[in-house]
Amino acid sequence: MMQIETTPEMVSKVYAKLEENIAKYRKIVNRPLTLTEKILVGHLDDIASAKDLEPGKSYSFLRPDRVALQDVTGQMVILQFMQSGLKRTMLPTTVHCDHLIRAKVSGDVDIKVALDENSEVYKFLESSSRKYGLGFWKPGAGIIHQVVLENYAFPGGLMIGTDSHTPNAGGLGMLAVGVGGLDATEVMAGFPWELLYPKRIGIHLKGELNGWVAPKDVILYVAWKLTVSGGTNAIVEYFGPGTKSISCTGKATITNMGAEIGATCSVFPYDDKMDVYLRSTNRGPIADLANKHRDLLVADPEVEKNPEKYFDKVIEIDLSTLEPYIAGPHTPDLARPISHLAEDVKNSKYLDTISVALIGSCTNSSYEDMTRAASVAEQAKLHGIHIKIPLLVTPGSEQIRATIERDGQMHTLNDIGATVLANACGPCIGQWNRPEIKPGEPSTIVTSFNRNFPGRNDGRRETMAFMGSPELIVALALGGRLSFNPLKDTLIGSDGKEFKLEPPKKAPEVPSKGFSNIGSIYVPPAANPDEVEVIINPTSGRLQKLEPFQKWDGKDFVELPLLLKAKGKCTTDHISPAGAWLSLRGHIDKISDNVFLGAVNAFTNDIGKGKNQLNGNTESFPVIARQYKQNSLKWIVIGDNNYGEGSSREHAAMSPRYLGCAAVIARSFARIHETNLKKQGVLALTFANSSDYDKVQESDKISVLGLSNMQPGQNIKCILHHKDGTKDEIALKHSYNDSQIKWFKAGSALNILREKEAQ
Numbered sequence: 001m002m003q004i005e006t007t008p009e010m011v012s013k014v015y016a017k018l019e020e021n022i023a024k025y026r027k028i029v030n031r032p033l034t035l036t037e038k039i040l041v042g043h044l045d046d047i048a049s050a051k052d053l054e055p056g057k058s059y060s061f062l063r064p065d066r067v068a069l070q071d072v073t074g075q076m077v078i079l080q081f082m083q084s085g086l087k088r089t090m091l092p093t094t095v096h097c098d099h100l101i102r103a104k105v106s107g108d109v110d111i112k113v114a115l116d117e118n119s120e121v122y123k124f125l126e127s128s129s130r131k132y133g134l135g136f137w138k139p140g141a142g143i144i145h146q147v148v149l150e151n152y153a154f155p156g157g158l159m160i161g162t163d164s165h166t167p168n169a170g171g172l173g174m175l176a177v178g179v180g181g182l183d184a185t186e187v188m189a190g191f192p193w194e195l196l197y198p199k200r201i202g203i204h205l206k207g208e209l210n211g212w213v214a215p216k217d218v219i220l221y222v223a224w225k226l227t228v229s230g231g232t233n234a235i236v237e238y239f240g241p242g243t244k245s246i247s248c249t250g251k252a253t254i255t256n257m258g259a260e261i262g263a264t265c266s267v268f269p270y271d272d273k274m275d276v277y278l279r280s281t282n283r284g285p286i287a288d289l290a291n292k293h294r295d296l297l298v299a300d301p302e303v304e305k306n307p308e309k310y311f312d313k314v315i316e317i318d319l320s321t322l323e324p325y326i327a328g329p330h331t332p333d334l335a336r337p338i339s340h341l342a343e344d345v346k347n348s349k350y351l352d353t354i355s356v357a358l359i360g361s362c363t364n365s366s367y368e369d370m371t372r373a374a375s376v377a378e379q380a381k382l383h384g385i386h387i388k389i390p391l392l393v394t395p396g397s398e399q400i401r402a403t404i405e406r407d408g409q410m411h412t413l414n415d416i417g418a419t420v421l422a423n424a425c426g427p428c429i430g431q432w433n434r435p436e437i438k439p440g441e442p443s444t445i446v447t448s449f450n451r452n453f454p455g456r457n458d459g460r461r462e463t464m465a466f467m468g469s470p471e472l473i474v475a476l477a478l479g480g481r482l483s484f485n486p487l488k489d490t491l492i493g494s495d496g497k498e499f500k501l502e503p504p505k506k507a508p509e510v511p512s513k514g515f516s517n518i519g520s521i522y523v524p525p526a527a528n529p530d531e532v533e534v535i536i537n538p539t540s541g542r543l544q545k546l547e548p549f550q551k552w553d554g555k556d557f558v559e560l561p562l563l564l565k566a567k568g569k570c571t572t573d574h575i576s577p578a579g580a581w582l583s584l585r586g587h588i589d590k591i592s593d594n595v596f597l598g599a600v601n602a603f604t605n606d607i608g609k610g611k612n613q614l615n616g617n618t619e620s621f622p623v624i625a626r627q628y629k630q631n632s633l634k635w636i637v638i639g640d641n642n643y644g645e646g647s648s649r650e651h652a653a654m655s656p657r658y659l660g661c662a663a664v665i666a667r668s669f670a671r672i673h674e675t676n677l678k679k680q681g682v683l684a685l686t687f688a689n690s691s692d693y694d695k696v697q698e699s700d701k702i703s704v705l706g707l708s709n710m711q712p713g714q715n716i717k718c719i720l721h722h723k724d725g726t727k728d729e730i731a732l733k734h735s736y737n738d739s740q741i742k743w744f745k746a747g748s749a750l751n752i753l754r755e756k757e758a759q
């Protein structure tokens with residue numbers, strides 16, 4: 001039976017390989033190494049390939065230590081794994097039921113409803129996990145990244161996960177990368193994982209956090225500085241004395257949100273804070289091993305002395321002078337110090353009245369976070385006041401929930417009026433019922449979550465979400481206004497007297513009494529897998545067995561209609577919206593009815609609709625795409641900058657592919673989505689000249705030529721056929737290597753995997 005736990009024996013083997021590979025790599029490059037390089041070369045499939053590694057240019061083939069799947073993306077991974085014909089996963093893999101639980105009433109009630117509503121999906125995930133050797137975490141056990149941090153992450157390890165916030169485990173010194181489902185399927189099938197060898201961004205932390213300033217503010221500052229695409233194809237490595245002052249879970253908040261700058265992942269060097277966290281989560285022997293191999297788990301000392309030499313970019317942050325930040329609305333890089341927010345509210349006419357405040361999620365629900373949030377709540381309680389608006393709390397895991405219930409933080413939050421929701425994603429991913437808001441009604445919410453794209457939290461584009469640390473969000477819930485600055489403004493106590501909130505008390509990183517023991521929330525793989533039947537109801541409206549995509553027919557794409565020219569941000573939430581659609585992620589046909597419903601049409605500014613070239617009508621994009629498919633017409637999408645930013649959801653590539661998308665041509669791509677498109681057999685191309693985006697017209701037919709001679713590094717010819725009979729010839733770039741070109745020709749990467757298994 002596959003060993004799912006991260007055991008000391010496993011970690012020992014990983015460190016032995018790191019040691020061996022790092023020693024060989026030192027001989028090749030003959031210079032000090034960053035931590036990122038140590039972990040990457042330590043996981044190379046073939047160390048001989050290390051001599052060719054070029055950041056941002058060459059591809060590396062890596063051997064991750066484990067895989068994590070969540071219940072939404074995991075459905076498709078397992079359906080794809082079933083197609084591969086393999087019997088067991090080849091490395092430790094876990095499934096976490098967190099995304100499908102809707103926030104409606106309170107934790108207990110919502111879990112019961114979720115168990116009923118999603119019963120067939122949970123049965124499928126549990127039965128397939130037991131059969132194929134995966135560990136299964138039941139609904140209510142917690143959010144994937146928190147459960148991974150508590151149980152599986154370890155310093156120096158390499159993990160992939162089908163969720164874009166997988167880098168959360170970087171807080172425990174692990175390189176943990178969010179990937180598309182097919183990457184996970186391949187790795188589970190025993191193939192190495194292919195990654196564009198990343199560039200390196202170094203962030204030097206000095207000083208110490210104090211007062212209201214929290215780890216969240218570090219990453220909001222970094223996001224503001226680097227923007228949502230500033231980390232693309234790079235790993236962010238934190239270093240310097242300031243790293244030692246941040247708790248392990250605080251580090252995880254920072255690495256979690258590295259996803260918001262598009263980074264491959266982020267990582268902190270091993271230190272005593274990680275030792276403390278490992279021991280408090282019953283992993284003392286792993287802490288002992290990490291202490292013994294510290295040199296493998298931190299950058300070489302010369303790197304810190306001369307960082308510009310070893311990183312492509314270096315940012316310095318003095319934690320002692322950092323201010324609390326608030327980011328939003330609509331994009332995580334629109335951050336400013338809280339002291340500037342009131343002015344922004346006035347100048348930008350943001351709705352000042354906050355309707356709901358939310359804390360927790362995978363990003364900010366540690367023991368330390370909840371204790372600091374409770375410390376603010378305690379002050380309100382002492383002055384006899386309640387929150388002015390609803391405050392919803394989503395604990396990251398059952399372990400956290402049970403512990404803060406035992407230690408009193410939850411009671412304090414309840415006492416000022418907070419509601420504790422299930423240990424699940426809920427309002428972070430559109431699984432949030434807000435009947436009190438009318439359609440089209442604007443609202444302002446504040447959260448300690450990690451994303452604030454339009455339509456994300458409550459599925460409504462009009463909602464403006466602002467993000468900050470949990471303690472700041474609790475303070476804003478007490479103030480009730482976005483322009484309330486707890487650092488300078490006052491509240492009125494029940495005695496009618498004004499008082500100012502004090503900064504939260506210094507909180508323990510881990511509970512002094514240890515974490516609470518929790519009950520049966522985990523199901524191990526079956527001892528007798530052959531006797532386990534995977535449960536899929538053949539008439540299911542939620543799950544559908546996959547059929548392979550067709551091979552490329554060897555012909556150029558000639559005069560294909562343009563489906564959509566997207567303007568501005570086109571995230572995976574715009575391409576394949578979440579919310580109510582989450583329930584259909586195991587059913588490719590049904591979920592494809594959501595495709596591009598959030599995308600902004602560059603010609604009309606309409607959302608989710610465009611011109612049907614068959615009848616000239618304005619219709620929704622999925623309706624048009626289905627019509628093209630019925631008429632055997634492939635079609636093309638034009639994207640703007642950083643197309644596909646956001647989550648790792650492969651549906652944003654699979655649904656277009658399923659409905660006949662031949663190519664996406666963008667100004668630039670977000671990393672995970674570009675790979676997802678390639679893997680699903682959709683050509684992912686970029687304009688050689690970015691301004692050619694402007695040449696694309698609404699009724700264009702587009703030809704992409706010379707595909708049989710497609711070569712790595714060589715441009716591709718494209719002709720835009722305009723309605724008036726004129727044409728524009730433009731050049732397109734691509735980042736395909738030889739094996740990725742084979743994916744395209746085979747129809748998908750999975751087709752290649754299946755062929756190999758059949759041999």
Ligand code: SF4
Nearest residue numbers: 165361362425428429
């Ligand atoms: Fe869940 Fe939100 Fe975390 Fe994603 S970011 S895992 S949706 S809590």
